[in-house]
Amino acid sequence: MVDVKLLGLWYSPACHKVEWALKLKGVKYEYIEENLQNKSPLLLESNPVHKKIPVLIHNGKPICESSVIAEYIDETFEGPFILPKDPYDRAIARFWDKFFDNKMGAVVNTFLHKGEEQEKGKEEVCEMLKILDNELKDKKFFVADKFGYADMAANFVGYWLGVFQDASGVELVTSENFSNFCAWRDVYVKCSQVKEYLPPRNDLLAFIQAYASKA
Amino acid sequence: MVDVKLLGLWYSPACHKVEWALKLKGVKYEYIEENLQNKSPLLLESNPVHKKIPVLIHNGKPICESSVIAEYIDETFEGPFILPKDPYDRAIARFWDKFFDNKMGAVVNTFLHKGEEQEKGKEEVCEMLKILDNELKDKKFFVADKFGYADMAANFVGYWLGVFQDASGVELVTSENFSNFCAWRDVYVKCSQVKEYLPPRNDLLAFIQAYASKA
Numbered sequence: 260m261v262d263v264k265l266l267g268l269w270y271s272p273a274c275h276k277v278e279w280a281l282k283l284k285g286v287k288y289e290y291i292e293e294n295l296q297n298k299s300p301l302l303l304e305s306n307p308v309h310k311k312i313p314v315l316i317h318n319g320k321p322i323c324e325s326s327v328i329a330e331y332i333d334e335t336f337e338g339p340f341i342l343p344k345d346p347y348d349r350a351i352a353r354f355w356d357k358f359f360d361n362k363m364g365a366v367v368n369t370f371l372h373k374g375e376e377q378e379k380g381k382e383e384v385c386e387m388l389k390i391l392d393n394e395l396k397d398k399k400f401f402v403a404d405k406f407g408y409a410d411m412a413a414n415f416v417g418y419w420l421g422v423f424q425d426a427s428g429v430e431l432v433t434s435e436n437f438s439n440f441c442a443w444r445d446v447y448v449k450c451s452q453v454k455e456y457l458p459p460r461n462d463l464l465a466f467i468q469a470y471a472s473k474a
Numbered sequence: 475m476v477d478v479k480l481l482g483l484w485y486s487p488a489c490h491k492v493e494w495a496l497k498l499k500g501v502k503y504e505y506i507e508e509n510l511q512n513k514s515p516l517l518l519e520s521n522p523v524h525k526k527i528p529v530l531i532h533n534g535k536p537i538c539e540s541s542v543i544a545e546y547i548d549e550t551f552e553g554p555f556i557l558p559k560d561p562y563d564r565a566i567a568r569f570w571d572k573f574f575d576n577k578m579g580a581v582v583n584t585f586l587h588k589g590e591e592q593e594k595g596k597e598e599v600c601e602m603l604k605i606l607d608n609e610l611k612d613k614k615f616f617v618a619d620k621f622g623y624a625d626m627a628a629n630f631v632g633y634w635l636g637v638f639q640d641a642s643g644v645e646l647v648t649s650e651n652f653s654n655f656c657a658w659r660d661v662y663v664k665c666s667q668v669k670e671y672l673p674p675r676n677d678l679l680a681f682i683q684a685y686a687s688k689a
Binding site: 307308317320322323324326327328330331334335346347349350351353354357358390393394 | 522523532535537538539541542543545546549550561562564565566568569572573605608609
């Protein structure tokens with residue numbers, strides 16, 4: 260029997276990247292919702308270095324960091340490949356995965372914090388959007404013109420970013436600017452995997468609104 | 475004919491991780507030293523997002539980010555495997571690779587900068603050393619008790635950190651503290667791959683001393 264547990268938070272893009280990979284592979288797993296205010300002993304002992312979600316526990320052995328987990332899932336379970344097959348395409352997908360991973364903090368600072376943190380965040384997010392807009396000027400998706408791992412890893416810019424904007428009232432992406440990025444995002448939100456695998460927009464919006472109002 | 479170019483800096487641990495992988499695989503490559511004060515058009519067009527070294531250019535196609543490059547080398551060229559074969563060991567190696575990658579800035583701030591940046595850096599480096607010391611308490615190497623990819627990725631704590639200390643006079647690791655980490659490092663610096671593939675200690679020391687004296 261496959262024993263797979265995922266420690267996560269329902270509103271976390273990094274967790275949803277992992278869940279997406281598990282669902283694509285058809286892996287059955289037990290999902291355990293964590294509480295950041297009162298982290299479980301299982302989380303603390305499974306990820307003693309970062310004490311962060313997501314953590315995948317496979318047959319009792321923990322794996323941490325969403326990108327590391329996604330690669331592990333791809334290499335361990337049968338089913339459709341998550342990363343592209345071609346080594347160069349894999350490299351490009353990993354490049355964007357890492358890029359997105361490093362920008363998540365700036366997005367949170369922009370939309371949920373105030374003052375200097377917010378200003379620095381905004382600057383970084385605008386710089387990121389310029390890069391993405393330029394990258395997508397001649398292509399429909401990030402790698403090999405196919406929806407794939409880089410787009411999965413881009414869930415927080417493809418999906419969460421718009422919800423953050425609506426929840427916070429801080430508007431960085433309009434219909435006028437970043438038109439290539441917006442074209443990609445329009446396709447993104449209509450994609451069947453996005454609709455099926457990501458949390459309902461209204462739930463996310465209500466949650467972030469409540470969070471932002473307390474910030 | 476294999477056409478492999480590496481854009482690098484001789485004193486960069488990230489570049490040496492890549493060179494290490496190329497050397498292990500026996501890949502012939504042309505090394506091109508960059509100048510950070512005057513980046514080459516080839517670097518700027520090969521890594522337009524980050525404009526940073528290392529960049530590997532294979533048959534005209536650029537790959538950026540040392541971890542992404544190392545995986546690409548492993549998947550593309552024949553020769554001994556760079557990452558472990560077992561998926562769980564691969565995950566653990568990737569975890570540590572990412573961990574080290576994220577700490578490099580703190581090390582530079584600690585030893586080459588002053589004031590608040592330095593204080594923050596010191597705190598982060600001490601926290602990192604505690605984590606590593608704890609991790610290495612019952613084992614000789616990071617993954618599967620064998621010198622491997624995680625140790626390659628650890629080159630800047632195994633090799634550079636000591637040089638930084640000697641060059642700057644900022645002493646965080648002594649023979650009294652972090653004893654498990656020191657035991658690993660003692661083995662590390664004597665390892666034949668480290669001796670053969672990393673830049674001579676004296677050259678590095680003179681370079682960092684000169685840099686630190688200008689900071």
